[in-house]
Amino acid sequence: xxxxxxxxxxxxxxxxxxxxxxxxxxxxxxxxxxxxxxxxxxxxxxxxxxxxxxxxxxxxxxxxxxxxxxxxxxxxxxxxxxxxxxxxxxxxxxxxxxxxxxxxxxxxxxxxxxxxxxxxxxxxxxxxxxxxxxxxxxxxxxxxxxxxxxxxxxxxxxxxxxxxxxxxxxxxxxxxxxxxxxxxxxxxxxxxxxxxxxxxxxx
Numbered sequence: 001x002x003x004x005x006x007x008x009x010x011x012x013x014x015x016x017x018x019x020x021x022x023x024x025x026x027x028x029x030x031x032x033x034x035x036x037x038x039x040x041x042x043x044x045x046x047x048x049x050x051x052x053x054x055x056x057x058x059x060x061x062x063x064x065x066x067x068x069x070x071x072x073x074x075x076x077x078x079x080x081x082x083x084x085x086x087x088x089x090x091x092x093x094x095x096x097x098x099x100x101x102x103x104x105x106x107x108x109x110x111x112x113x114x115x116x117x118x119x120x121x122x123x124x125x126x127x128x129x130x131x132x133x134x135x136x137x138x139x140x141x142x143x144x145x146x147x148x149x150x151x152x153x154x155x156x157x158x159x160x161x162x163x164x165x166x167x168x169x170x171x172x173x174x175x176x177x178x179x180x181x182x183x184x185x186x187x188x189x190x191x192x193x194x195x196x197x198x199x200x201x202x203x
Contacts, residue, residue, distance in 0.1 A: 058175040059093065059103040060164060061119070061137070070105055070116045070142060078139035079122060083132050090172035091133040095125045103137060104175065104183065106164075113149040115183055117142045118190045141191030147183050156182055 061082060063069070073080060085091055097103075098121065105117035123136035153165060156179070160166075163173045175183075189195045 055098075057096070057098060057101045058177060058180040059097065059101060060106050060115070060173040060175050061103045062106045062108040062171040062173070064109050065107045065112055066109070069107065073105065073117070073119065073139050074142070080137060081128065081134050082137050083128055083130075083134045085133060085171055087169075087171060090170055093172040093174060094133050094135050096174075097121045097124060097135055099124055102140065102180070104180075105139075107146075108171075115143055115147040115152075115187060118193075141193060143190045144188035145186075147187040151186060152183065155186060 068080070082094070085094060101121040103119050103121065104115045105119050106115050107113065118140040119137040120140050121135055122138040125133055125135050128134045149164070152162075156162065159179055159182070162175075162179055163170055167173070184190065184193070
């Protein structure tokens with residue numbers, strides 16, 4: 001973002017150019033009105049955070065609960081290295097992940113096919129000692145209600161292009177924001193989403 005600088009008294013304030021039309025009303029302010037200037041700066045910071053939030057990506061990570069379950073994830077200080085991904089397309093998705101991206105933690109297998117929790121990318125992709133493509137993830141929170149695959153297919157009929165439905169063997173699945181919000185809604189959100197029983201859509 002391009003910025004303009006205003007030097008006033010002993011204060012140097014940097015403003016985004018977008019608010020220059022309002023500067024005439026700010027420039028005459030005495031120094032004891034610094035709270036108004038601070039409010040402008042806080043507003044700019046809020047806008048920057050909103051832009052950063054818009055860049056977050058969403059994913060779904062599959063795991064056999066007998067090999068690595070949500071209970072294992074939560075008991076491991078909430079953090080682990082996500083390895084064992086052999087499929088080239090799934091590896092490509094791992095390489096596309098960015099720090100802070102959100103991922104559904106999905107139990108796969110014959111007995112359980114459901115979203116049970118949410119993790120966040122804690123370290124972007126790197127090569128393990130076995131030369132595998134891996135990322136580190138940490139637990140964010142458990143789903144308030146697990147969301148079964150059957151329920152998703154039934155309640156998300158207009159989202160048939162979701163890779164989870166089209167490519168059932170793909171272990172790392174990209175998720176659109178629309179689908180993310182819908183699954184969160186079906187599960188009543190997840191612990192730590194800040195909604196206390198809402199739809200789980202993070203701001």
